[in-house]
Amino acid sequence: xxxxxxxxxNRDSAFLAHTAETLRLAGxxxxxxxxxxxxxxxxxxxxxxLIICDKTLQDVxxxxxLNFIKKDPLRDCIPFMFxxxxxxxxxxxxxxEMGALDFLVYPxxxxxxxxxxxxxxxxxxxxxxxxAHPPVAEPPVTEPPAPVHPHDNGSTDEATVVAVRRVDISRxxxxxxxxxxxxxxxxxxxxxxxxxxxxxxxxxxxxxxxDGIFVLNGHIKDIRxxxxxxxxxxxxxxxxxxxxHRIHRYLQDNTGMPSAEPAQTPDDTFLLxxxxxxxxxxxxxxxxxxxxxxxxxxxxxxHSLIGKQLDNYRAITLIGSGSMxxxxxxxxxxxxxxxxxxxxxxxxxxxxxxREMFIKEARVVSRLNHLNIAQIYYIGTSNDIFYYAMExxxxxxxKELIDQESRLNVLKGLEYLITVCEALYYVHQNSIVHRDIKxxxxxxxxxxxxxxxxxxxxxxSDSKTKGEKSMIIGSPLYMSPEQIAGLTLDYxxxxxxLGATFYHALTxxxxxxxxxxxxxxxxxxxxPLPPMKEKNPRIPTPLAAIIExxxxxxxxxxxxxxxxxxxxxxxxxxxxxxxxxxxxxEKAG
Amino acid sequence: MNKIVLIDxxxxxxxxxAELLGEQCSLSNISSEDRIVPEENRMIxxxxxxxxxxIYLKISRIRAACKFKDIPIIVIKRRxxxxxxxxxxxxxxxxxxxxxxxxxxxxxxxxxxLIPNRKxxxxxxxxxxxxxxxxxxxxxxxxxxxxxxxxxYFSNTFRIFGDISGIIxxxxxxxxxxxxxxYWRLARNIIARMMNVQEERINAEYIHxxxxxxxxxxxGSTKKRFKGTPFHFELSLPTVVVGSGHQLxxxxxxxxAVLIFxxxxxxxxxxxCLKPKKHLI
Numbered sequence: 001x002x003x004x005x006x007x008x009x010n011r012d013s014a015f016l017a018h019t020a021e022t023l024r025l026a027g028x029x030x031x032x033x034x035x036x037x038x039x040x041x042x043x044x045x046x047x048x049x050l051i052i053c054d055k056t057l058q059d060v061x062x063x064x065x066l067n068f069i070k071k072d073p074l075r076d077c078i079p080f081m082f083x084x085x086x087x088x089x090x091x092x093x094x095x096x097e098m099g100a101l102d103f104l105v106y107p108x109x110x111x112x113x114x115x116x117x118x119x120x121x122x123x124x125x126x127x128x129x130x131x132a133h134p135p136v137a138e139p140p141v142t143e144p145p146a147p148v149h150p151h152d153n154g155s156t157d158e159a160t161v162v163a164v165r166r167v168d169i170s171r172x173x174x175x176x177x178x179x180x181x182x183x184x185x186x187x188x189x190x191x192x193x194x195x196x197x198x199x200x201x202x203x204x205x206x207x208x209x210x211d212g213i214f215v216l217n218g219h220i221k222d223i224r225x226x227x228x229x230x231x232x233x234x235x236x237x238x239x240x241x242x243x244x245h246r247i248h249r250y251l252q253d254n255t256g257m258p259s260a261e262p263a264q265t266p267d268d269t270f271l272l273x274x275x276x277x278x279x280x281x282x283x284x285x286x287x288x289x290x291x292x293x294x295x296x297x298x299x300x301x302x303h304s305l306i307g308k309q310l311d312n313y314r315a316i317t318l319i320g321s322g323s324m325x326x327x328x329x330x331x332x333x334x335x336x337x338x339x340x341x342x343x344x345x346x347x348x349x350x351x352x353x354x355r356e357m358f359i360k361e362a363r364v365v366s367r368l369n370h371l372n373i374a375q376i377y378y379i380g381t382s383n384d385i386f387y388y389a390m391e392x393x394x395x396x397x398x399k400e401l402i403d404q405e406s407r408l409n410v411l412k413g414l415e416y417l418i419t420v421c422e423a424l425y426y427v428h429q430n431s432i433v434h435r436d437i438k439x440x441x442x443x444x445x446x447x448x449x450x451x452x453x454x455x456x457x458x459x460x461s462d463s464k465t466k467g468e469k470s471m472i473i474g475s476p477l478y479m480s481p482e483q484i485a486g487l488t489l490d491y492x493x494x495x496x497x498l499g500a501t502f503y504h505a506l507t508x509x510x511x512x513x514x515x516x517x518x519x520x521x522x523x524x525x526x527x528p529l530p531p532m533k534e535k536n537p538r539i540p541t542p543l544a545a546i547i548e549x550x551x552x553x554x555x556x557x558x559x560x561x562x563x564x565x566x567x568x569x570x571x572x573x574x575x576x577x578x579x580x581x582x583x584x585x586e587k588a589g
Numbered sequence: 590m591n592k593i594v595l596i597d598x599x600x601x602x603x604x605x606x607a608e609l610l611g612e613q614c615s616l617s618n619i620s621s622e623d624r625i626v627p628e629e630n631r632m633i634x635x636x637x638x639x640x641x642x643x644i645y646l647k648i649s650r651i652r653a654a655c656k657f658k659d660i661p662i663i664v665i666k667r668r669x670x671x672x673x674x675x676x677x678x679x680x681x682x683x684x685x686x687x688x689x690x691x692x693x694x695x696x697x698x699x700x701x702x703l704i705p706n707r708k709x710x711x712x713x714x715x716x717x718x719x720x721x722x723x724x725x726x727x728x729x730x731x732x733x734x735x736x737x738x739x740x741x742y743f744s745n746t747f748r749i750f751g752d753i754s755g756i757i758x759x760x761x762x763x764x765x766x767x768x769x770x771x772y773w774r775l776a777r778n779i780i781a782r783m784m785n786v787q788e789e790r791i792n793a794e795y796i797h798x799x800x801x802x803x804x805x806x807x808x809g810s811t812k813k814r815f816k817g818t819p820f821h822f823e824l825s826l827p828t829v830v831v832g833s834g835h836q837l838x839x840x841x842x843x844x845x846a847v848l849i850f851x852x853x854x855x856x857x858x859x860x861x862c863l864k865p866k867k868h869l870i
Contacts, residue, residue: 232831304702305745306844307844310704
């Protein structure tokens with residue numbers, strides 16, 4: 001856009017005169033029109049650099065004119081700004097959809113008008129008319145183009161090359177597409193993306209850094225696509241706000257490249273060799289395997305099943321995965337009900353010993369019938385893929401609740417703990433040990449009902465074969481000392497893990513923390529439990545005492561069963577509620 | 590018996606696959622010079638050789654010949670091969686495995702891909718049928734094209750293979766994404782018809798606006814059918830993307846229906862990912 005000529009279109013002659021004068025003083029030439037006919041007459045005779053048009057003209061609506069301009073191949077590249085009143089800003093969306101570059105809300109301060117017009121000319125200065133390359137195959141663009149306009153803004157700075165950083169790019173904040181930042185200069189970023197934009201189009205760019213997610217706002221200044229079928233390089237000018245300052249620092253430091261694969265977190269379930277702890281850092285490979293397993297193979301395996309059917313179960317979508325297997329939302333075509341399908345990881349399912357043990361235990365667990373336990377419906381193999389179907393719980397896990405709320409309200413936590421204790425008492429009465437009680441395995445459905453889920457590693461307490469080494473299974477943050485030591489487990493191990501779970505839920509942090517899982521496990525074995533009240537003084541002393549007793553290092557120092565815990569908690573709950581009632585009555589009185 | 594065609598594969602890859610897949614599959618090894626009819630096979634396997642560019646081209650061609658039918662294309666890399674997976678996947682491959690990958694993992698992944706696609710549930714058809722009918726209608730009225738719905742499958746990947754896509758986000762009672770994906774030749778044809786412009790005059794601006802408009806009209810007309818139902822949604826701005834293998838960010842935990850439509854000897858797809866906020870799907 002080499003000419004700074006603006007076409008102003010509005011029914012109000014006073015508005016036209018006033019606005020034209022403001023722009024003239026800012027160094028722009030203006031033409032005015034009050035209707036579409038007049039506007040087209042100007043466009044046919046003047047090389048116009050910008051159209052500013054009201055919503056309603058004398059003869060047609062501004063949309064009609066916009067529509068006409070955008071269908072005219074000779075003029076469709078002229079930037080079009082829409083004028084709307086403050087109360088009609090919603091109309092701007094329609095104008096955007098029709099191809100308007102921007103909108104102005106009036107009444108408009110003269111300096112703001114000039115600033116916005118300057119921005120348009122600055123943005124589109126180099127792209128008039130846009131070069132439309134024919135869609136012929138060209139070698140793909142593999143490098144960011146050299147600074148496209150090295151003298152923009154009077155700057156002679158070269159763009160700084162950064163280690164390629166993956167980002168998400170969106171026009172509307174709803175659909176995010178991948179992109180790669182290759183260079184930056186000032187507040188301009190050079191990004192490779194498949195998003196097919198136009199100069200002037202506003203964009204959002206999302207960076208995920210260690211300290212949070214930062215979203216930059218900006219617009220496309222220039223776009224290069226040598227081959228339509230390959231991603232384009234776009235030059236995006238970003239708004240210099242707080243987010244930009246953080247990203248700018250990041251780009252300058254050029255640190256914190258994202259890791260290729262997410263690391264396993266200490267609340268994932270682990271399977272370990274007994275004795276492996278002393279010899280090596282923790283490995284995720286179960287049993288005799290000593291090679292480090294690539295978790296991406298599991299993910300790829302689970303994804304290969306989406307959209308498929310295993311016996312009577314259709315796999316709808318992947319809900320999540322851990323080291324034991326992947327969980328999918330499924331549909332039982334025979335009984336027409338939702339199910340959760342757990343597909344066992346390729347490595348475990350290929351071990352005959354594990355399969356035998358698993359089937360045997362699952363049979364026992366499937367007999368459990370309790371309101372607060374997600375039931376196992378079926379266990380089977382299809383195309384040699386080992387899976388089981390269980391009750392689908394639509395809701396949130398306790399882990400998600402903790403993540404959201406930092407820590408649970410004491411009364412709510414107390415209620416949840418009582419329910420889980422009663423459910424686990426029932427489980428233990430049936431000679432079953434869950435072995436993986438943790439916040440991620442306690443769900444609260446949409447009706448508020450608690451469900452203990454994932455009995456995938458549960459074990460009958462009398463099933464251990466003599467002389468057989470037991471596997472170490474569990475999640476380091478919540479594992480009992482005897483579990484870490486690889487000893488035979490009974491229901492008291494679940495009591496410890498439940499205590500650790502609610503320690504976390506009520507204080508907002510797990511009982512023991514460290515960067516290394518090995519250190520966390522060592523603390524479970526040897527370090528005294530940090531008092532809960534130090535982390536959350538609002539926890540009633542008796543409740544802290546109950547949880548601390550649940551987490552006694554020696555299983556014999558813990559409660560004798562979960563029902564005893566539930567009874568003590570209920571009694572505490574009654575006392576707290578009574579005190580609250582009295583207190584509110586006193587206030588009311 | 591699953592028919593698997595191996596294209597230009599070495600004896601090492603052939604025997605490795607025979608061992609992994611057992612007797613339930615019939616493997617045939619052909620040359621890329623031979624005529625390949627993708628739809629006659631349950632899976633297509635290629636071996637990554639010394640010339641990655643040639644393999645990318647082969648994959649792209651086979652993927653285009655599949656006309657959006659969900660036929661897994663598996664690339665087997667040699668042991669020492671360190672070529673990143675992304676290039677193969679972007680060209681149209683479904684999965685890339687290496688000869689030095691754990692055999693157990695490869696076996697399960699291949700078997701997973703060999704399982705036939707599931708049929709849509711009745712409740713899924715409740716929201717897919719309006720999209721199917723409107724797509725046919727929109728192409729008929731705006732581009733005077735006779736379009737025939739062929740099939741639907743549920744995708745296990747977020748990738749789209751095709752030359753150009755128009756994508757629109759959905760929000761409101763339901764949330765999700767709808768995307769139309771076309772190959773270049775058909776896109777130019779449809780846009781020329783829609784905009785009443787000769788195909789030779791179609792440039793980048795027309796394509797951007799045309800594909801954006803196409804997805805906008807399909808989604809907009811379908812939206813009306815859902816008024817008063819849990820599937821009702823509002824539309825965001827259309828986004829147009831180019832290049833094969835781009836990924837779409839669908840809402841977590843939602844299934845992606847891929848609707849295939851035939852237009853003469855060509856085809857295009859509409860990906861629909863719609864998830865009511867109230868728990869129905």
